[in-house]
Amino acid sequence: GPSSASLPPPIQFFDISGSGRIAVQNLEVVVQLWVDEWKRTLAADLNGAPVDEKKCDTNTDGACDIRDFSVLMFYVER
16 A cells, blocks of 8 residues: 655654644644644643654744644645
8 A cells, every 4th residue: 555655754743643744634633743743842842851753843944833733734635
């Protein structure tokens, strides 16, 4: 079958079906996944704890913010 290699590496984490795309029927789960990752990294940042990997950082600028969410939404059904 298709692999998520067609998606950029930071987006592949959100390909929960392994279909190589972010399907609109998975959108609720994908959004919750992003928000959970965002909360996890935010809490770690606030506590001064190192964050080894920010999966919510889809544009790889070192921060998780609304830009990253919009990048993720760009890949829905692409």
